[in-house]
Amino acid sequence: MPEILQVQGLETQFRTREGVIHAVNGVSFSLKEGETLGIVGESGCGKSVTVMSMLRLIPSPPGKVTAGKALFQGRDLLTMSDEEIRHIRGAQISMVFQDPMTSFNPVLTIGRQVSEPLEVHMGLNQKQAEDRVAEMLAKVGIPNPKDRLNNYPHQFSGGMRQRVMIAMALVCNPQILIADEPTTALDVTIQAQIVDLVKRLRDELGMAIIWITHDLGVIAGLADRMAVMYGGFIIETAPVRDLYGHPTHPYTIGLLGSLPRMDEAGSRRLVSIDGLPPVLLEKPTYCPFAPRCKYAVERCWHENPPLMQVSPDHYSACWVDTETGRERS
Amino acid sequence: MGKYLIRRLLWLIPVIIVVSGITFILMHSAPGGPWDRDTTARQVDQNTQRILNEYYGLDKPLWRQYVAYVIGDFNKQGKFVCGLVCGNLGPSYRMRGLTIQQILFMPPEGKNFLYSRFGYSMRLGVFALLFAVAIGIPAGVIAALKQNTIIDYVSLFIVTIGISVPNFVMALFLIILFASTLKWVNIVPRSWDEVSVWVLPTVILGFGTMARTARLMRGSMLEVMRMDYIRTARSKGLAERVVVLRHMIKNSLIPVVTILGPALAALVTGSFIIETMFGFPGMGRAYVTAIGQRDYSMIMGTTLIYAVLIALANLSVDIVYSFLDPRIRLD
Numbered sequence: 001m002p003e004i005l006q007v008q009g010l011e012t013q014f015r016t017r018e019g020v021i022h023a024v025n026g027v028s029f030s031l032k033e034g035e036t037l038g039i040v041g042e043s044g045c046g047k048s049v050t051v052m053s054m055l056r057l058i059p060s061p062p063g064k065v066t067a068g069k070a071l072f073q074g075r076d077l078l079t080m081s082d083e084e085i086r087h088i089r090g091a092q093i094s095m096v097f098q099d100p101m102t103s104f105n106p107v108l109t110i111g112r113q114v115s116e117p118l119e120v121h122m123g124l125n126q127k128q129a130e131d132r133v134a135e136m137l138a139k140v141g142i143p144n145p146k147d148r149l150n151n152y153p154h155q156f157s158g159g160m161r162q163r164v165m166i167a168m169a170l171v172c173n174p175q176i177l178i179a180d181e182p183t184t185a186l187d188v189t190i191q192a193q194i195v196d197l198v199k200r201l202r203d204e205l206g207m208a209i210i211w212i213t214h215d216l217g218v219i220a221g222l223a224d225r226m227a228v229m230y231g232g233f234i235i236e237t238a239p240v241r242d243l244y245g246h247p248t249h250p251y252t253i254g255l256l257g258s259l260p261r262m263d264e265a266g267s268r269r270l271v272s273i274d275g276l277p278p279v280l281l282e283k284p285t286y287c288p289f290a291p292r293c294k295y296a297v298e299r300c301w302h303e304n305p306p307l308m309q310v311s312p313d314h315y316s317a318c319w320v321d322t323e324t325g326r327e328r329s
Numbered sequence: 330m331g332k333y334l335i336r337r338l339l340w341l342i343p344v345i346i347v348v349s350g351i352t353f354i355l356m357h358s359a360p361g362g363p364w365d366r367d368t369t370a371r372q373v374d375q376n377t378q379r380i381l382n383e384y385y386g387l388d389k390p391l392w393r394q395y396v397a398y399v400i401g402d403f404n405k406q407g408k409f410v411c412g413l414v415c416g417n418l419g420p421s422y423r424m425r426g427l428t429i430q431q432i433l434f435m436p437p438e439g440k441n442f443l444y445s446r447f448g449y450s451m452r453l454g455v456f457a458l459l460f461a462v463a464i465g466i467p468a469g470v471i472a473a474l475k476q477n478t479i480i481d482y483v484s485l486f487i488v489t490i491g492i493s494v495p496n497f498v499m500a501l502f503l504i505i506l507f508a509s510t511l512k513w514v515n516i517v518p519r520s521w522d523e524v525s526v527w528v529l530p531t532v533i534l535g536f537g538t539m540a541r542t543a544r545l546m547r548g549s550m551l552e553v554m555r556m557d558y559i560r561t562a563r564s565k566g567l568a569e570r571v572v573v574l575r576h577m578i579k580n581s582l583i584p585v586v587t588i589l590g591p592a593l594a595a596l597v598t599g600s601f602i603i604e605t606m607f608g609f610p611g612m613g614r615a616y617v618t619a620i621g622q623r624d625y626s627m628i629m630g631t632t633l634i635y636a637v638l639i640a641l642a643n644l645s646v647d648i649v650y651s652f653l654d655p656r657i658r659l660d
Contacts, residue, residue: 057563059555082569090566097564102557107579107654117565152655168565 005031010068012053022280023049025232036209038223046232047212091121094169098181100161104153111149114168136167159190178210231278231288238314248316295320333659348636363422419626429630450611454597457535465539469546491540500533517608538592549581590646594639
């Protein structure tokens with residue numbers, strides 16, 4: 001499959017009163033057509049900022065993309081004109097946000113809001129747009145979609161609103177859907193429904209997905225490939241089975257160790273990672289995870305490890321081979 | 330909606346009773362009466378005063394005067410004269426032969442309602458509000474969009490002046506500037522039929538409200554701009570113009586509408602300082618004069634009209650609310 005999105009060396013900073021926050025520090029990844037990439041990491045590790053930077057939705061000031069490229073079908077999203085990126089947003093790359101309660105405009109009807117991308121990108125008239133919106137709402141499982149076009153967001157439940165959000169993102173048949181923690185604000189039972197819905201729509205429409213989450217459980221059954229982020233870096237990336245089966249970065253091992261497992265006999269205390277995530281006021285010259293890492297060696301404090309290949313298609317940014325406990329050469 | 334309107338309008342009854350009661354007590358606590366004259370002028374003699382008091386029922390106990398004003402009473406001939414409940418605001422003690430409603434609402438011969446005292450004040454108030462909204466809302470929007478730029482600071486400076494300088498000070502300043510120094514307009518216009526003479530009073534009266542509107546609109550916009558749904562709107566590929574016009578402004582207007590209703594009432598009613606300064610033939614000036622002259626029924630009548638106006642303005646705000654924000658339902 002050809003790659004439709006290549007992000008290279010993306011860096012984003014925020015200027016604040018306390019200093020410059022280095023939120024994203026040279027992130028590179030690529031996305032193939034129809035592929036699902038899961039980006040995981042704890043709050044504040046830069047996963048949302050990474051995708052927002054790509055679409056230039058970072059509030060500026062204080063945010064600024066300071067380096068890197070984001071090539072979509074060979075064109076750099078970061079340097080194209082405002083007009084050009086506008087035609088990509090919502091049409092070819094669209095987003096679903098975390099909180100369905102606040103992500104809709106409270107004073108416009110659902111029908112109006114879902115049809116906006118159609119008006120902007122497809123030039124449909126109101127009648128055509130309405131039919132398309134109703135069709136899309138039916139597809140995401142809203143009962144009586146025609147009657148609900150004139151309803152306002154507050155007349156929908158949280159789960160239903162997230163369905164509408166997904167319908168709105170997919171209404172123009174985009175090639176890439178970016179889902180920024182779309183299930184975090186929902187009940188566990190609703191989370192599963194939303195994941196199933198996205199899976200079904202992906203099989204039907206064939207778009208590529210970037211799914212951001214801090215919940216390793218949600219993403220396991222959905223993603224083809226995973227990228228783990230820490231302190232504004234991607235520290236490990238691998239196909240999903242490989243990552244869950246053979247995590248190599250100490251942080252990934254820690255994350256997986258903090259998950260409860262169904263297949264384990266008896267009870268086990270869940271392991272937590274000691275320490276706090278880094279404050280990103282300085283671009284680290286050493287491994288950002290070193291202060292919390294039990295494998296850390298001398299070198300980790302002097303040199304920030306780049307992503308290194310550990311097996312085919314599996315990369316990890318760690319100086320230590322965690323299986324043997326020995327330093328990589 | 331209909332039921333809600335009726336309920337709100339019925340609430341006017343206790344409001345009117347309380348407002349009229351308090352006004353009545355305050356008015357009669359003030360020393361003097363409608364027949365007193367300047368100490369230097371010729372006084373109305375005791376006998377005439379007694380006859381006048383008898384004629385207008387001012388010799389009766391106060392509670393009976395109050396009941397007479399609100400409900401009505403039998404006059405000397407034993408005929409029942411209906412009071413406030415029939416829309417009768419009482420006779421003026423100073424402009425004899427005229428009732429309060431005639432003084433306030435009756436236009437001069439051959440003119441329409443807009444040329445009555447109430448009509449003049451209403452026009453001035455509405456113009457001032459239009460000025461405040463037409464300048465204040467765009468100024469607030471632009472200041473918010475250009476936050477922390479020179480445009481924002483200049484507008485904040487003007488807004489601070491508008492809020493902190495009382496309108497009579499502003500009026501004096503502008504009169505000195507435009508009337509005495511530049512001589513563009515007369516201090517007291519000869520006729521209010523010309524459009525140009527309305528400009529100064531309108532701007533002065535509306536300035537404070539304009540400043541408050543701009544400040545509130547700016548704050549409200551800044552809050553809305555950070556909302557998640559604005560990011561959603563951008564992520565759909567909407568042009569910035571559409572994001573601002575369709576998604577930001579309507580949401581930002583909701584808190585601004587809250588102040589506009591009372592502001593309209595305040596502008597229509599609260600213009601007595603401006604009216605007095607410009608010799609404006611409106612209701613506010615008549616009100617101030619009536620207080621000085623202890624023209625009891627004029628004071629009562631005007632106060633009650635103000636009270637009803639403010640109540641209606643608040644009601645219309647609530648109705649506009651329900652159009653702006655679908656989450657608000659009137660029932």
